[in-house]
Amino acid sequence: MIEDKNQSRTQLEALGEFGLIDHLTQAFKITQESTIKGIGDDAAVLDFADKQLVVTTDLLVEGVHFDLSYMPLKHLGYKAIMVNLSDVFAMNAKASQVTVSIAVSNRFPLEALEALYAGIKTATDLYNVDLIGGDTTSSTSGLLISVTAIGQVSKQDVVYRNGAKPNDLLVVTGDLGGAYMGLQVLEREKAVFKVNPNNQPDLEPYTYIVERQLKPEARKDIPVLLKELGVKPTAMIDISDGLSSEILHICKESGVGCDLYENKIPLDPQVITTCEEFQLDSTTVALNGGEDYELLFTISQEDFPKIKGNPNFTVIGYITEASAGAHLVTRADTKIALKAQGWKSFEK
Amino acid sequence: MIEDKNQSRTQLEALGEFGLIDHLTQAFKITQESTIKGIGDDAAVLDFADKQLVVTTDLLVEGVHFDLSYMPLKHLGYKAIMVNLSDVFAMNAKASQVTVSIAVSNRFPLEALEALYAGIKTATDLYNVDLIGGDTTSSTSGLLISVTAIGQVSKQDVVYRNGAKPNDLLVVTGDLGGAYMGLQVLEREKAVFKVNPNNQPDLEPYTYIVERQLKPEARKDIPVLLKELGVKPTAMIDISDGLSSEILHICKESGVGCDLYENKIPLDPQVITTCEEFQLDSTTVALNGGEDYELLFTISQEDFPKIKGNPNFTVIGYITEASAGAHLVTRADTKIALKAQGWKSFEK
Incomplete structure (x- = not known):
């Protein structure tokens, strides 16, 4: 700045x-x-x-x-x-x-x-x-x-968005919402800077999330790791527009529904504290924030033992029949329909 | 308009x-x-x-x-x-x-x-x-x-810019300068329209060159035709920036020089008449105009009989040793150094 x-x-x-x-x-x-x-x-x-x-x-x-x-x-x-x-x-x-x-x-x-x-x-x-x-x-x-x-x-390894089947597990890499909260911090500092150009921002408490925004890392390691573990996802997509938008892409392309568990969504502690500071709901941020560049995929339940306990992966829900719809199961155990509210460049 | x-x-x-x-x-x-x-x-x-x-x-x-x-x-x-x-x-x-x-x-x-x-x-x-x-x-x-x-x-068919050899013939498809002169006509009509919006332009005498500018055709037919004729060019490039710029690319990449004959450059009659109308030199237009999307290539002299008389091709010169330099041989039989004066988007 x-x-x-x-x-x-x-x-x-x-x-x-x-x-x-x-x-x-x-x-x-x-x-x-x-x-x-x-x-x-x-x-x-x-x-x-x-x-x-x-x-x-x-x-x-x-x-x-x-x-x-x-x-x-x-x-x-x-x-x-x-x-x-x-x-x-x-x-x-x-x-x-x-x-x-x-x-x-x-x-x-x-x-x-x-x-x-x-x-x-x-x-x-x-x-x-x-x-x-x-x-x-x-x-x-x-x-x-x-x-x-x-x-x-290799022909046999390619994974599309359209292969998810009912009962498959919904898995995400890393944690979510960081890039979006990093952007909130940077936007706030920009506004402060406009008012007082001599103000030196202290970004120290936000190091992780600011880096998630400014220097994201694509998950090069995941296709390699999945191969090593002997797991071929049934569907996969990267998380650029927010978790809910990406889940809905997989559901639409695969012709399935899903239950996503709010309490399973992986969040970094810095995302949680910054959400509190900004009075934002961390689940909303993870669902709609985007730009995390993590991977979202589905696997057959048979493959669960292969990924269980691996710190790179979090099981966040499972695939259902299309007729069941796509839902978020909240901490209060109520079901609400998932909506894609990801960032859209033509809507301001 | x-x-x-x-x-x-x-x-x-x-x-x-x-x-x-x-x-x-x-x-x-x-x-x-x-x-x-x-x-x-x-x-x-x-x-x-x-x-x-x-x-x-x-x-x-x-x-x-x-x-x-x-x-x-x-x-x-x-x-x-x-x-x-x-x-x-x-x-x-x-x-x-x-x-x-x-x-x-x-x-x-x-x-x-x-x-x-x-x-x-x-x-x-x-x-x-x-x-x-x-x-x-x-x-x-x-x-x-x-x-x-x-x-x-196929691996054996790919043609780069760097294979031209001394004594190879320099060949061009179609004719040159049309797209540039079409642009001149359109720019003039735009200026007229600004002054008098009721003026209806008569583009009839410029149909060919305006179409060369507004609806160019890439030479899909040439790789097929060359294959049929049993000719593999030693170097090839498309003419997007003007003939002299493209010839110099081939000379530089192949480490050769060339003699380009002014009187061999193929020009459509409409280019010639429009150049006269605009008081532009047609050779300069062909050398520097660009956007014709014809192909320029070099072939071994042995292959000359295979392309001779084919209306798609015009031999416009030949490749020399690098030490001889790249020259235009004018109608008056004088040699002048070729310069790339093609359109450059950063220079206005």
């Missing part, structure tokens, strides 16, 4: 389009066996031998998906990759390549794009994926990032 | 994000054997068996790459697909899938996006590619389209 007025500024016009792409991508190296040709031709060339591939794409728009007043560009670059890799992992696949396109107004100096690409590089290095292409162009306003991620998976 | 004030307007908020995607994509059907799963999961799933795949992506930004005052949205949708398929064909590959993401401000009604997707559908139907995913979000200003295209090619 503290702007360095002395930072170096190189105008983008100085490089031209090709110079800019070369400059921003020169540090990226190809490491994946499946990448035959990366950046530098009309198209990248990939070879997956006998594997199937998965392809997913997401747009992030300044002023809609991110606010640069508290999102450092390096974190934004990192997060843009995570958002897409998360979709690859939700197919039970291994991520291997990404393309990154940006549209950027001339108000951004080269150094800003370098910071963005430094975050992209950190992500691609850490998650072992190759940057294989993209496009860089000017925009009339603001910054927009479009990422396409490609992954690979 | 004539706006229908009575057109129906449905606000985007009325549908929400998922409703909007469903609505816009419901008419698209999967036809490609390699598409296992299209829209509707975390990621699409593809299977190319023993083929390699090529991946390319492009961003089109309103106010930078297109002007909606003369570009109908249906044409824009069509062109956005062409721009990307052209890159696939430039790898000597067959296009099979696309993803389309759009960021759009609330000033666009649903009917505008329907027109855009009608153009996308016309393109995917005609070029036999599946729409397999994408993202739809709001923007703070204007319209932005991000397309990723995927194609397939």
Whole structure:
């Protein structure tokens, strides 16, 4: 939130389009066996031998998906990759390549794009994926990032949203609501900063949730762990829009209902205390908050012993017949219909 | 250029994000054997068996790459697909899938996006590619389209930019400069319209070049034709930024020089007459105009008899040693150095 007025500024016009792409991508190296040709031709060339591939794409728009007043560009670059890799992992696949396109107004100096690409590089290095292409162009306003991620998976391992069966268990990784509460803290600090720019925010009590918002990690480990445990989920989805929206996607695609137990939803203590501070209901936050990038999946009850006690997984409910509907079973043991109230970019 | 004030307007908020995607994509059907799963999961799933795949992506930004005052949205949708398929064909590959993401401000009604997707559908139907995913979000200003295209090619057929050898022939498909001159005509009519909105433009004498600008066709036929003729180019690139820029890409990537003959550059008569009218040099237009989406390639001289006399191809020069440099041989038989002056989005 503290702007360095002395930072170096190189105008983008100085490089031209090709110079800019070369400059921003020169540090990226190809490491994946499946990448035959990366950046530098009309198209990248990939070879997956006998594997199937998965392809997913997401747009992030300044002023809609991110606010640069508290999102450092390096974190934004990192997060843009995570958002897409998360979709690859939700197919039970291994991520291997990404393309990154940006549209950027001339108000951004080269150094800003370098910071963005430094975050992209950190992500691609850490998650072992190759940057294989993209496009860089000017925009009339603001910054927009479009990422396409490609992954690979053996035909028999791919997991769709549509395989959940009645009596399957509903399982979630990690904990929920953190990213949303981190955003609340950052929004509050931004409002404080506007009133008093000399105020130095103390984010110490919110470290975990702010990091969940600014530097989410996609669950690369989960497809690997499931394989090791000998568990193939019957359905899987990543949690980008909030738990209830994702559960309803699985129910709709699989033609089933579900009972979700409020008292089973995994919450970090920092989410609980921050919810109290903001006078928000933590269940509502977990159900509708979004951006946690955890995975939600269903497994056959036979597989329960394989995941039981594993700290990565929490069983939060079970699948029912479609006719039973999709419900939240509250702590008071009443059933209320699940609704998707996730974040929708066209509704403000 | 004539706006229908009575057109129906449905606000985007009325549908929400998922409703909007469903609505816009419901008419698209999967036809490609390699598409296992299209829209509707975390990621699409593809299977190319023993083929390699090529991946390319492009961003089109309103106010930078297109002007909606003369570009109908249906044409824009069509062109956005062409721009990307052209890159696939430039790898000597067959296009099979696309993803389309759009960021759009609330000033666009649903009917505008329907027109855009009608153009996308016309393109995917005609070029036999599946729409397999994408993202739809709001923007703070204007319209932005991000397309990723995927194609397939046998390992032995893929053609890069870097294989041109001294003495190879430099060959171009179709004719050049039309799209740029079409743009000049449209820009002029827009200026006239601003002064006198009742003036009805007569575009009849410019039909071909205006269509080259508004509805370009990617050269799907060329990889097929080359295969039939038994010709594998040594290098290939599509002409999106202007002939000289593309030739210099091949020279740089292949480590060679070239002699390009001015009197061999294929020009449509309408380009020539319109250049005269606008007092522009037609060679300059062909070299730097861009957006023709023809293919430029190099072949071994041994293959010349196979393409000789084919109306799709024009030999425009030959490859030399790198030390000789890249030159245009003018009609007056003087040599001048080729420079890339193609359109650059960061330079206005």
